[in-house]
Amino acid sequence: MEEPRIGVYVCWCGTNISKTVDVEQVTAAVSKLPHVIIARNYKYMCSDPGQDLILKDIREHQLNRVVVSACSPRIHELTFRKVLVNAGLNPYLFEMANIREQVSWVHDDRDIATGKATSLVKAAIQRVAHHEPLEKRRVDIHPATLIIGGGITGLTAAMEIADSGNQVHLIEKSGRLGGMVSLLHQTHPHLTAGNELIQPLIDKAQPHPKVRVWLNSQIEEVTGYVGNFRARIRSGEEVEELDCGNIIVATGTKPFDPSQIPEYGYGMLPGVITSLEFEEMLRKGKIVTKDGESPCDIAIIHCVGSRNMEYHPYCSRVCCTTALKFANQIRAALPDAGIYQLYADMRSFGKGCEEFYMRTSRRGVIFMMFDQKGKLPVVKPNNTGGRGRLLISTRELLSGEEIEIPADLVILMVASEAREDARETAHLTGISLCGNQFFIEKHPKLDPVATTTDGVFIAGSCQGPKDIADSVSQARAAAARVLASILCGSVEVEVTTAVVNDKVCCGCQTCISVCPYHAIHFDEEKRVSEVNEILCKGCGTCGSACPTGAIHARHFTDDQILSQIEGLLSPITLKAMEMAMED
Amino acid sequence: MEPNTKNHKPKLKLAVYWAAACGGCCVSVLDVHEKLYQVTELADLVFWPIALDIKYKDVEALPHGFIDVTLFNGAIRNSENQYMAMLLREKSKIMVAYGSCAHLGGIPGLANFSNREAIFDRVYHTSESTVNSTGTIPLPNVEVPEGTLHIPVFFDEVKPLDKVVCVDYYLPGCPPQTERLLEVFTAIATGAELPSKKSVIGAWDKTQCDECERKKSDKKTIKRFFRPFEVEDDGETCFLEQGILCMGPATRGGCGYRCIKGNAPCRGCYGPPPDVHDPGAKMMSAIGTMIDSNAPEEISEIVDQIADPAGTFYRFSLPASIIRRRIS
Numbered sequence: 001m002e003e004p005r006i007g008v009y010v011c012w013c014g015t016n017i018s019k020t021v022d023v024e025q026v027t028a029a030v031s032k033l034p035h036v037i038i039a040r041n042y043k044y045m046c047s048d049p050g051q052d053l054i055l056k057d058i059r060e061h062q063l064n065r066v067v068v069s070a071c072s073p074r075i076h077e078l079t080f081r082k083v084l085v086n087a088g089l090n091p092y093l094f095e096m097a098n099i100r101e102q103v104s105w106v107h108d109d110r111d112i113a114t115g116k117a118t119s120l121v122k123a124a125i126q127r128v129a130h131h132e133p134l135e136k137r138r139v140d141i142h143p144a145t146l147i148i149g150g151g152i153t154g155l156t157a158a159m160e161i162a163d164s165g166n167q168v169h170l171i172e173k174s175g176r177l178g179g180m181v182s183l184l185h186q187t188h189p190h191l192t193a194g195n196e197l198i199q200p201l202i203d204k205a206q207p208h209p210k211v212r213v214w215l216n217s218q219i220e221e222v223t224g225y226v227g228n229f230r231a232r233i234r235s236g237e238e239v240e241e242l243d244c245g246n247i248i249v250a251t252g253t254k255p256f257d258p259s260q261i262p263e264y265g266y267g268m269l270p271g272v273i274t275s276l277e278f279e280e281m282l283r284k285g286k287i288v289t290k291d292g293e294s295p296c297d298i299a300i301i302h303c304v305g306s307r308n309m310e311y312h313p314y315c316s317r318v319c320c321t322t323a324l325k326f327a328n329q330i331r332a333a334l335p336d337a338g339i340y341q342l343y344a345d346m347r348s349f350g351k352g353c354e355e356f357y358m359r360t361s362r363r364g365v366i367f368m369m370f371d372q373k374g375k376l377p378v379v380k381p382n383n384t385g386g387r388g389r390l391l392i393s394t395r396e397l398l399s400g401e402e403i404e405i406p407a408d409l410v411i412l413m414v415a416s417e418a419r420e421d422a423r424e425t426a427h428l429t430g431i432s433l434c435g436n437q438f439f440i441e442k443h444p445k446l447d448p449v450a451t452t453t454d455g456v457f458i459a460g461s462c463q464g465p466k467d468i469a470d471s472v473s474q475a476r477a478a479a480a481r482v483l484a485s486i487l488c489g490s491v492e493v494e495v496t497t498a499v500v501n502d503k504v505c506c507g508c509q510t511c512i513s514v515c516p517y518h519a520i521h522f523d524e525e526k527r528v529s530e531v532n533e534i535l536c537k538g539c540g541t542c543g544s545a546c547p548t549g550a551i552h553a554r555h556f557t558d559d560q561i562l563s564q565i566e567g568l569l570s571p572i573t574l575k576a577m578e579m580a581m582e583d
Numbered sequence: 584m585e586p587n588t589k590n591h592k593p594k595l596k597l598a599v600y601w602a603a604a605c606g607g608c609c610v611s612v613l614d615v616h617e618k619l620y621q622v623t624e625l626a627d628l629v630f631w632p633i634a635l636d637i638k639y640k641d642v643e644a645l646p647h648g649f650i651d652v653t654l655f656n657g658a659i660r661n662s663e664n665q666y667m668a669m670l671l672r673e674k675s676k677i678m679v680a681y682g683s684c685a686h687l688g689g690i691p692g693l694a695n696f697s698n699r700e701a702i703f704d705r706v707y708h709t710s711e712s713t714v715n716s717t718g719t720i721p722l723p724n725v726e727v728p729e730g731t732l733h734i735p736v737f738f739d740e741v742k743p744l745d746k747v748v749c750v751d752y753y754l755p756g757c758p759p760q761t762e763r764l765l766e767v768f769t770a771i772a773t774g775a776e777l778p779s780k781k782s783v784i785g786a787w788d789k790t791q792c793d794e795c796e797r798k799k800s801d802k803k804t805i806k807r808f809f810r811p812f813e814v815e816d817d818g819e820t821c822f823l824e825q826g827i828l829c830m831g832p833a834t835r836g837g838c839g840y841r842c843i844k845g846n847a848p849c850r851g852c853y854g855p856p857p858d859v860h861d862p863g864a865k866m867m868s869a870i871g872t873m874i875d876s877n878a879p880e881e882i883s884e885i886v887d888q889i890a891d892p893a894g895t896f897y898r899f900s901l902p903a904s905i906i907r908r909r910i911s
Contacts, residue, residue, distance in 0.1 A: 504856055506792035508821075508832040512801035514872045522801065527793070547832035547869035548790045549858035558860055562905075 004035040004129040007063040008121065009054060011045035011070035013100055020104035022114040026069070029118045035129055037061050046076050051083045058087035065128045069097035069121045075443065090133030092495070092555060097124040119568050126567030130560045138490040139534055141227040142245035143167060145482050148219060148425065149250035151179020152468060153460030153475040155201040157248050160479035162210035166486055169242055170205065171214045171233060177202045179252055180461075185282035187468060188318075188325040189356035197468065222247070222428050223518070225534050226455030227491050246455050246482040249439065250475065251425055253461040256305035256312070256415035263376045264301065264412055271295075271390050272379055272410045274304075275322060287333050287409070289389070295408035297338035297388050298330055301379075303372055305415035307344060312415050314436060316465040319413035320347045324360045326411060331363045339365045340405050342394060344372035350467065368405070369397040379410055416465040429456050430537075438464045449478040453537075454493065457481055496555040497536040498543055502528040505550035511542035595651045595772050597622075598630035598642075599681075600671055602657030602664035603691045603741065608682040609633040609656065611758035615765060625772040626651075630671075642670060650674045652771055654681040654754070654764075658691045658902065659742040662723075663735035672748040677771065679784075683757040683852045685744040686783075688902025690757070692741045693894060695901050695908035699739045743903045753783045757852035757899060760785070760838050783854070786837030790856050791849050794840050795831060797821045804875035808888040811848060822848045823873065828895055833859065833866040852899050861905045863896035 010027050012018035023041040031039035038061055042050050045068055057063055066089075068080050073096040081091035099117040107113040143166050147154045150172030158168045176182070177198075184194030205211050217235040224230045227245045255276050258266040266272045270290040273281075281287055289295050300323045305311040320343065327339050346367070348357040361367065370377050377394035384391070388406025395402050418437035419425075426433050430453035432440040439458045442450040449457045459474035460466060466474070485491050498519075500511075505528040512520050512529060519535035520542060522528075531542070531551075543553040552558075601609050609631075615622060629650055630637050653675040659665050672678050683689035694702060707713060707720045725732045744750055754767060763785030770777065778784055792799065799821045809826045816822070822829035822843070830851030831843060842849050855862035870889075876882050889895065897904060 501858075504788050504790075504858065506790040506832060506836075507799065508790075508792040508803075508823075509799055509801040510803055510832065510869050510872060513803065541872070544868045545872040547862075547865050548856050549865065550856075552858075558858070562860060 002064060004065050005037045005061065005063050006035045006065040006067060006125055006128060007054065007057050007061065008036055008039040008067045008125060009045050009050075009069065010039070010041040010099075010117075010121065011050070011068065012041065012043045013070060013104075014043065017070070017100050017104045017117075020107055020110060020113045021099055021117045022110060025114050026099075026118045026121055030121050030125060033122065033125055035065075036125060037063060045070050046079055051079070054080070054083050055087050058084070058089060064089065064093060065131060066094045067097060067121065067124045067128050068094070069099050069117065069124065071100040072096075072098045072102075075446075090135075092134040093128065093131050095124040095128040095131065097121045119570065122570055123564045123567035127560050127564035130557070130563050131555070134495040134554055136492050136495055137533070139225070139227045139493050140490050141485050141488065142229070142243050143486050144169065144242070144244040145246045145248065145486075146171065146219075146229065146231050146242070146244040147248045147250060148429075149179070149252055149460070149462070150174075150177040150213070150215075151250060151252045151460065151471075152181045152198055152201070153250035153252070153471045154179075154248070155198070155205055156472050156475035157250060157459060157479040157482075158205055158211055159201060159208070160476055161482055162205075162208050164483055166210065166483070168211045169214065169231075169233075169244065170211055171217050171219060173216070173218055175216050177205065177213065177215070181468060183276060183279055183283075185279050186325060186329065188321040189350075189352045191325065191328065219425075219428055222430075225517075225537075226453075226493060227485070228534075229455065246457065246485060247429055248457045248459055248475075248478045248482065249425060249429055249431065249462060250458070250460045250478075251419055251422070251462045253416040253465060254419050256417050258304050258412045258414050260311065261304065261376070263378045264304065264410070265379045266412060269379060269381065269390060269410075271408055272412065274412050274414045275319065275326070276414070278326060278411045282329055287330060289408050293408070294334065295337060297340070297405075297407045298334075298409045298411065299340040299342060299390075299392055299405055299407040300326055300411045300413060301377060301392075302341070302343040302413045303345075303415075304412040305417070307372055312417060312436060314465070315347060316416040317347075318416065318465060318467045321350070321353050321356065321467075323411075323413050324348060324357055327360050327365045328363065331365070338406075340392075340407065341365055341367045342370055342377055342392065342405070343367060344370060350469070368394070368403070370394045371397050379407075382406065416461060419462070422462070425462075429453065431456060431458065434464075436464075438462065449474050449481060454491065455485070493534060494538055496538040496553070497533045498531045498538065498540070498551050498553050499533070500529050500531055501550045501552065502526060502530075504548050505529055505546075506548050508547065510545050510547060511551060514541050514545045516541065594624075595626035596629045596649060597626040598650045598653040598671060598675065599628070599633070600630065600653060600655050600657075600667055601633060602655065602667060602685070602744075603660030604657030604682065604684045604689070606633070607758045608654075608684075611682075611756075611761055612654065612764065614761040618765060622768065626768075639667070639670075642674060645674050647673055648676050650676070652677045652679060652768075654679050655685050655744055656682040656758075658684040658688050659738070659744065659747050660691055660694075661735040661737050665738075665747050668744060668748045677751045678744075678748065679767075680744040680750045680753045682759055683755060683854065683899040685750075686753045686755045686903070687854050687900040688741050688743045689852075689899050692743070692900070692902035693898070694741050696893060698909060699737055703737075740908045741902050746902070751780050752778070753781075753854075754785045755783060755835065755852070755854045756786075756838055757850075760841075762839075763837055783835065783857070786835040786853055788857055789836050791829075791831030791834050791836050791840050791843065791853075792821075794836050795821075795843050797843065798824075800824065803873045805870070805873045805885065806875045807885065810890055816846055818846060828870070828889065830862075830866060830896075830898075832869060833862045850898055851896075854900060854903075862900050863893075863904055863906075866896050867892070 010023045027039045027041045044050050077096050084091050097120040103113050103117045145161050145168050147158050147170045158170045162168045181194045181198045220234050221232040229244050232241050306316040348354050377392050379392050382388050382391040390407045392405040422437045431451045434440050439462050441448045457478040459478040460471035507527040517535050519532045523530050540553040543551045653671045680686045703720050723736045767785045805826050829848035831849035834851045835853040835856050859865050874885050
């Protein structure tokens with residue numbers, strides 16, 4: 001192997017890193033290490049001037065290895081690998097040390113943070129010296145696409161792909177297409193009917209020659225890899241296998257069950273209903289109480305299960321504007337009814353939505369704020385004989401007064417939450433879940449519909465609560481990604497796979513059963529194990545199971561990892577750890 | 584008359600030394616039996632304490648590089664071992680770490696799970712057979728009326744040979760197979776091309792399973808570990824597939840898988856194949872994937888059935904492994 005000539009670049013990330021880590025000290029500490037030719041720090045390494053700095057140094061100093069110490073490699077590893085490619089180097093001769101998420105964002109003490117950052121950079125330097133160039137490979141793309149979920153997202157993506165002349169298999173678990181949108185009477189802020197949006201799509205998809213709709217169907221197993229997946233689908237008793245090149249997961253969300261919140265009395269008090277039950281009432285054309293009477297007062301409670309650490313910490317994004325839409329629909333149907341919005345924070349973001357809020361507030365709707373972090377409003381039967389069958393007691397936050405609101409109907413704006421089968425779907429398709437059980441995208445900003453499994457895309461509210469416009473945008477984005485790969489005909493696959501050294505493999509077969517991708521088989525003739533490098537995802541399980549050292553996980557070899565550990569546990573690190581212990 | 588250069592080739596000067604070892608390696612040299620005559624035809628044994636009465640001072644008097652090949656067996660346990668390793672290195676052209684102890688630390692290396700203080704306490708104070716009412720322990724220097732007595736310093740840690748001197752070749756085994764020794768010796772004596780320095784000789788790159796004829800499948804699932812006496816070996820199936828720990832997959836071939844042929848699982852004396860830094864860790868990692876359970880409690884119950892895991896997985900290799908020794 002050529003003598004390593006390493007360039008090290010420490011990023012300030014503006015003040016994100018530099019406020020906690022002494023970047024000058026880190027740079028100085030690593031600049032004298034063996035093989036380090038140049039060490040610099042710069043305000044934003046990912047910026048064009050930052051990237052140019054590396055490019056120029058590679059050329060001027062004949063660098064053959066690069067370490068960037070900045071944010072998570074999940075965000076910018078690809079950015080910097082491209083710099084190496086532009087400079088004529090193999091992109092795998094690069095290593096990133098994460099001193100933002102793993103250091104500056106989690107430490108306060110500048111000395112400890114600087115010591116830890118230095119150790120991580122040292123580890124990266126020691127590791128990169130052992131990196132080997134790896135060559136990209138390509139596989140052909142099967143032109144069919146599997147779309148899971150027949151809601152507006154799945155349908156939109158299906159039509160986009162099918163209209164371009166490519167086969168789509170649209171798998172729907174329930175017995176009908178249309179998903180959540182077909183349950184909505186009208187949509188905000190333009191008050192377009194849900195049906196008006198979804199029905200034309202359904203009518204177009206069902207007879208489409210390039211769309212095969214599978215109702216009451218579920219995925220049982222997905223095998224294969226980008227461009228060449230095989231899915232086993234069950235419809236009732238029947239099971240069929242089909243091939244596809246890409247998969248779009250658009251399984252949506254489900255409404256939160258408000259009976260978990262005792263304060264609201266859902267399920268106990270007949271006048272308390274969910275937002276989706278109210279949609280159904282609107283679709284049926286009449287706003288009535290359980291007894292069939294026209295309600296005099298209607299209260300709408302926001303953030304039911306959302307933005308509440310006991311239920312879901314996140315904002316469900318569509319409820320505020322839906323609640324405003326309800327107020328408009330109620331006002332149109334019942335001109336004299338009292339309408340009360342009990343909100344925690346009015347979040348009417350999005351195009352036309354703030355204007356919608358302004359218009360609604362001029363229609364005799366009373367807005368009252370409650371403390372979502374304090375005591376929730378309490379709904380109880382009204383036994384006083386006065387106005388309203390129900391009474392809601394709450395402390396109005398702006399006035400600070402304890403008040404009671406009469407209501408005949410209470411609408412709970414329930415949160416949007418991950419489906420109960422999200423984990424299973426994620427497991428089948430190789431997607432990761434976030435803490436709230438929503439699917440995780442490959443990059444939150446730069447790659448929002450891809451996942452860490454090549455060829456598997458996510459769109460719509462299965463990724464997180466979303467309105468129709470955002471879901472449709474994602475559907476079209478995912479379709480564009482799929483069409484691009486079909487058009488390309490082949491796709492680059494990961495090269496950090498496992499490889500068997502048949503001069504060392506003893507044929508013990510320990511590796512075969514541990515492979516989660518069924519990528520290893522035993523060659524009876526040669527008496528050695530062999531890895532199918534396209535099925536292999538480079539997880540490394542076989543490498544750690546192999547007792548002979550015959551299996552190398554490319555880019556994660558023992559030499560690379562052990563040198564990284566050595567770098568990490570060098571005296572600077574130990575000093576930082578001691579300092580941390582003393583605290 | 585032209586001199587016959589072949590006949591006039593000077594004989595090799597060979598030394599065999601025994602450091603912290605059981606003596607088995609020296610006996611394995613004797614195991615060449617009548618072939619010893621072939622050896623002595625090609626080589627003069629200039630130093631071999633087990634067989635020849637040659638003193639250290641005689642070795643000290645030799646010129647540098649006088650010895651062609653030293654077969655050094657045994658680990659470095661005390662200052663005498665270390666001194667002799669350094670002395671023989673200076674006097675030898677080729678230094679061979681002969682046998683498991685010189686190669687990886689071997690059985691004496693298991694003492695690295697303890698330390699000098701604990702070993703002395705056990706041996707000189709607490710062992711059931713010790714009678715030591717004065718509490719005497721060996722000291723390197725002791726004053727007596729006649730002067731000072733010196734004995735070697737007992738180190739805190741056992742080291743393989745290459746941690747104290749530069750080693751040219753490793754000939755593994757506990758002890759090395761005599762056939763392998765003869766092959767290597769003949770290669771050196773006849774001037775055949777030798778493998779690159781620092782390499783393991785007299786052993787294969789592939790591990791035991793490659794030669795082992797027991798039936799193997801990919802069904803290596805273990806629900807229960809058995810010690811060899813606890814189960815009736817069917818004589819045909821891979822030991823691991825019967826729940827018996829066998830170090831074969833992580834151990835170089837070359838011994839002719841003699842233990843396994845004798846229906847005993849491999850203990851790992853031939854050491855790890857190339858590219859394996861830590862055979863104990865490698866084997867534990869492999870065994871970890873074979874345990875047939877996903878329930879943490881059941882997994883620990885199964886793991887607890889492994890008698891003496893440290894001594895099993897690191898039986899011959901502790902001082903050369905990554906963990907190397909107990910820290911405190």
